[in-house]
Amino acid sequence: MTSFLVKCAGKDNNEYLKQQVQVKNPYLETMEEDILYHFSLGTKTHNLPEMFGDIKFVCVGGSANRMKAFAQFIHQELKMTGNPEEIRDICEGTDRYCMYKVGPVLSVSHGMGVPSISIMLHELIKLLHHAHCRDVVLFRLGTSGGIGLAPGTVVVTEKAVDHSFRPQFEQVVLGKVVTRSTELDEGVAAELLQCSSELQNIPTVIGNTMCTHDFYEGQGRLDGALCSFSPEEKQEYLRKAYEAGVRNIEMESTVFAAMCRVCCLKAAVVCVTLLNRFEGDQISSPHDVLVEYQQRPQVLVSHFIKKRLGQI
Structure with missing residues (x-):
């Protein structure tokens, strides 16, 4: 089967991977500000390219505790500096989802069921787009x-x-x-x-x-x-x-x-x-x-x- 990336991008994979994360909403570019409400982030209140521009892997899962534990685990696996116990929840301004960044890896909770993960994905994909991320792989762990x-x-x-x-x-x-x-x-x-x-x-x-x-x-x-x-x-x-x-x-x-x-x-x-x-x-x-x-x-x-x- 031909890779869906070829079908999506209309070009070979290597060329596609040079592109940033895409969104399929023509109205986003006309907005003065995009508020990612359920993440407590925004394009005016936060420098998303500076915060997230180096993300290459996004791991999402239902449980907030489990995704914090994964962030601490990947911190140790990648031999990052600092104390993994002190990783900060980027979405601490809301109790809807949690988000932890460990180098090029983002760990995000999505709650339970289609509606909850759908809301999270809309804002996550927009975040990656606004941050000009490229060649990102997403995983749902569960x-x-x-x-x-x-x-x-x-x-x-x-x-x-x-x-x-x-x-x-x-x-x-x-x-x-x-x-x-x-x-x-x-x-x-x-x-x-x-x-x-x-x-x-x-x-x-x-x-x-x-x-x-x-x-x-x-x-x-x-x-x-x-x-x-x-x-x-x-x-x-x-x-x-x-x-x-x-x-x-x-x-x-x-x-x-x-x-x-x-x-x-x-x-x-x-x-x-x-x-x-x-x-x-x-x-x-x-x-x-x-x-x-x-x-x-x-x-x-x-x-x-x-x-x-x-x-x-």
Whole structure:
């Protein structure tokens, strides 16, 4: 398959990578000031090129605590100067998201679900554009429910799919449904898979990821406050998902993939599975085991970043 970057930019990848991060809104350039409200940043109140112009990698995840921990982890991995415990939250003026900068790496929380990550991505992509960033790779790091995989397996997403296993995201704009493709960059996925082969104890597969709009009914769980289907119907749906190439389920991947694709950004979704949904609905692994699982996407992406920076 031809890389989507070629399709997006209409030119070869090397030429594309010389360009800054793109936005797809002609009205931004006419604005006197662009206020990134949910980041508590703005084009007049902050020097965004000076603050963020050297960013090459952006890692986003749902939990504020987890993204702070990742920032401290990558600080140590890149052997940065200073105390990682003293990294400052750039978005401390708001309680909506957190943001930490460690050299060329930006670590940002996005909350839970499509609406929350969508808001964050609009402002993040604008921030990268205003800062004149170039050749940026975005990663979504997260947890998920596996389908036919052992707990602890890392899934690098090939396509983010909806409830009907279609690689698309439907956005309602002015009352009309706009459908966007959710294929992710093959080159980055292959590079991540290669990185996993160089690490120990991080089993990794490439597969499709199903994105749902909730944690319980939308994911076929039997343990929510509401349940209108039988265990047999649940298993049949999961079986169909597996046959469609789905290997895990989470709640943000389709809009992440769609928005990055529209803006011609290389991106990857890297989520660890906390359980095999064929075997149950509730996460029952011990806390220390879950903590180690949750670190696996961070370790894998850190290895990718260090290789790109020539530190391995």
